[in-house]
Amino acid sequence: MRGTPVRPELVEGLVASVGQRFDRLGPNGAGARRRKPLLLRPLAKPVLFVACLLPFAWLLYGAISSVYGVNTLGANPAETLIRATGDWTLRFLCITLAVTPLRQWFKQPSLARFRRMLGLFTFFYACVHFLCYSWLDMGLVFDDIVRDIPKRPFILVGTSALLLMTALALTSFNRAIKWLGAARWQALHRAIYAIALLAILHFFWMRAAKHNFAEVAVYAAIITGLLGWRAWGRWRDRTQPAVSSSSTP
Amino acid sequence: MHLLENRGFVHPHASEITPRDAYLRRRELLARFATGAAGLALAGWAGREALAQTTRPNKLAALPGARSAVAGAVTMEKPTAYVDVTGYNNFYEFGTDKDDPAKNAHTLKTRPWTVAVEGEVKKPKVFDIDELLKLSPMEERIYRMRCVEGWSMVVPWVGYSLSELIKRVEPTGNAKYVEFVTQADPKTMPFVGSRVLDWPYVEGLRLDEAMHPLALLTFGLYGEVLPNQNGAPVRMVLPWKYGFKSGKSIVKIRFVEKEPGTAWNKAARNEYGFYSNVNPNVDHPRWSQATERRIGEDNIFAKKRPTLMFNGYEAQVGQLYAGMDLKKFY
Numbered sequence: 001m002r003g004t005p006v007r008p009e010l011v012e013g014l015v016a017s018v019g020q021r022f023d024r025l026g027p028n029g030a031g032a033r034r035r036k037p038l039l040l041r042p043l044a045k046p047v048l049f050v051a052c053l054l055p056f057a058w059l060l061y062g063a064i065s066s067v068y069g070v071n072t073l074g075a076n077p078a079e080t081l082i083r084a085t086g087d088w089t090l091r092f093l094c095i096t097l098a099v100t101p102l103r104q105w106f107k108q109p110s111l112a113r114f115r116r117m118l119g120l121f122t123f124f125y126a127c128v129h130f131l132c133y134s135w136l137d138m139g140l141v142f143d144d145i146v147r148d149i150p151k152r153p154f155i156l157v158g159t160s161a162l163l164l165m166t167a168l169a170l171t172s173f174n175r176a177i178k179w180l181g182a183a184r185w186q187a188l189h190r191a192i193y194a195i196a197l198l199a200i201l202h203f204f205w206m207r208a209a210k211h212n213f214a215e216v217a218v219y220a221a222i223i224t225g226l227l228g229w230r231a232w233g234r235w236r237d238r239t240q241p242a243v244s245s246s247s248t249p
Numbered sequence: 250m251h252l253l254e255n256r257g258f259v260h261p262h263a264s265e266i267t268p269r270d271a272y273l274r275r276r277e278l279l280a281r282f283a284t285g286a287a288g289l290a291l292a293g294w295a296g297r298e299a300l301a302q303t304t305r306p307n308k309l310a311a312l313p314g315a316r317s318a319v320a321g322a323v324t325m326e327k328p329t330a331y332v333d334v335t336g337y338n339n340f341y342e343f344g345t346d347k348d349d350p351a352k353n354a355h356t357l358k359t360r361p362w363t364v365a366v367e368g369e370v371k372k373p374k375v376f377d378i379d380e381l382l383k384l385s386p387m388e389e390r391i392y393r394m395r396c397v398e399g400w401s402m403v404v405p406w407v408g409y410s411l412s413e414l415i416k417r418v419e420p421t422g423n424a425k426y427v428e429f430v431t432q433a434d435p436k437t438m439p440f441v442g443s444r445v446l447d448w449p450y451v452e453g454l455r456l457d458e459a460m461h462p463l464a465l466l467t468f469g470l471y472g473e474v475l476p477n478q479n480g481a482p483v484r485m486v487l488p489w490k491y492g493f494k495s496g497k498s499i500v501k502i503r504f505v506e507k508e509p510g511t512a513w514n515k516a517a518r519n520e521y522g523f524y525s526n527v528n529p530n531v532d533h534p535r536w537s538q539a540t541e542r543r544i545g546e547d548n549i550f551a552k553k554r555p556t557l558m559f560n561g562y563e564a565q566v567g568q569l570y571a572g573m574d575l576k577k578f579y
Binding site for chain 2: 066074075136210211
């Protein structure tokens with residue numbers, strides 16, 4: 001399975017049945033039935049959901065309290081908000097892209113349950129990032145935003161990534177897979193790779209002003225690793241098709 | 250009895266009676282309220298004077314300055330909080346994030362310190378910092394500071410006009426420009442050696458700009474000596490230019506005939522011109538310069554305030570640039 005296209009049955013919802021089957025058989029036989037693996041417990045998803053909201057809650061608290069003169073976000077809270085929401089978008093993008101490799105390396109098929117939620121949180125933080133930029137930097141003046149997007153290449157790149165993400169978010173529910181057909185749905189959702197490259201270019205270009213690439217390099221290395229691992233798997237599958245399905249759940 | 254009751258001397262319940270010790274402390278309390286009120290009233294009255302002598306944060310050695318009489322030198326706008334002035338700034342020798350200077354600049358050694366004044370002058374001299382501190386009376390000047398990145402502050406600086414120093418070294422007829430060379434010591438400045446800029450950080454002015462009384466040779470802020478992260482022990486402050494034109498921790502002032510190559514101009518010629526006067530009509534190639542965010546003043550949802558021509562110092566410095574195409578000489 002490594003490197004081959006993401007199969008529709010791995011998409012959450014359908015994956016739940018895999019999880020249940022997995023649970024019934026158990027990794028350690030019948031004895032494991034009493035205590036479900038952590039990842040399959042019903043609470044796992046709400047817990048992850050709340051955890052994903054924590055950075056947002058912290059930033060929202062900082063934004064509101066800054067209006068009342070309490071500064072948890074430093075001397076320039078607007079700048080902190082714009083940058084922090086961008087950072088969190090990148091982090092969630094990396095986490096989302098890491099689901100498939102982690103699932104295979106650690107033989108944890110149930111990780112796939114969380115992929116859609118993580119992807120949607122990436123989109124959520126990207127939207128908040130864009131809102132912060134257009135509100136705190138551009139004062140929600142539509143004309144100024146429209147003029148700013150082509151003026152600054154890194155804004156154009158970031159906006160393109162957001163538009164692509166919107167397409168993925170709008171087709172993220174189960175019925176969209178049926179409507180589009182699994183093959184087309186997969187092709188569309190491979191746009192996540194393009195989004196990752198646009199996101200890192202956006203960050204690189206922003207930091208280019210100060211020649212400050214230390215953080216960019218960290219994210220670039222992670223994204224290169226995650227995409228490179230997929231490319232390598234694909235290349236290996238092509239050259240040695242016999243071993244390809246060894247890690248399929 | 251009825252009358253007495255109304256006067257408050259007869260109480261039906263013991264619980265309504267003011268305890269004896271509280272009763273006895275009435276005068277003390279009244280006295281305390283009175284002084285408090287008087288204190289507040291006095292503070293308001295003294296506040297007008299205090300504009301010239303801003304409240305010291307009591308962090309560093311005092312460096313008082315008399316209120317400056319130079320035209321435009323004291324804005325009535327509210328000074329930005331000391332914690333923001335000293336905690337949010339650019340000083341790339343200590344890192345590129347705006348909280349890096351405050352975190353890293355403690356390693357800077359500001360004593361002993363000398364400033365070599367040389368080049369096209371009749372009386373070149375290496376000044377000791379203590380000699381510079383005594384060269385001319387200290388003035389407090391409250392300037393707007395506009396960063397090229399789009400944020401601004403109001404800072405009560407302490408120093409005197411650079412022209413005081415220039416007069417003493419007597420520039421020759423060949424002196425057309427002044428070059429400021431700043432400290433670049435990789436041992437005490439962790440980011441010197443990074444490839445962000447060419448080190449040392451060099452800035453420059455035309456001689457007539459340098460002679461302008463608003464061009465401040467600066468030794469302190471908020472009534473105290475400069476904190477390391479703000480360019481101790483001596484820096485320039487040029488309120489009508491973007492902040493980066495004001496070199497920090499200066500070690501050499503050279504009078505030259507040709508326009509000096511300045512750090513940001515060398516790094517990105519099309520983005521940072523030699524003049525870099527604050528100008529809302531000339532955008533940075535990558536962003537608008539029409540508006541700015543005043544640190545600590547405007548709440549995050551407030552509209553950014555309009556940037557003023559020459560940062561609001563047009564009346565004072567405008568004639569320096571009469572007839573120049575400011576779109577070309579940005």
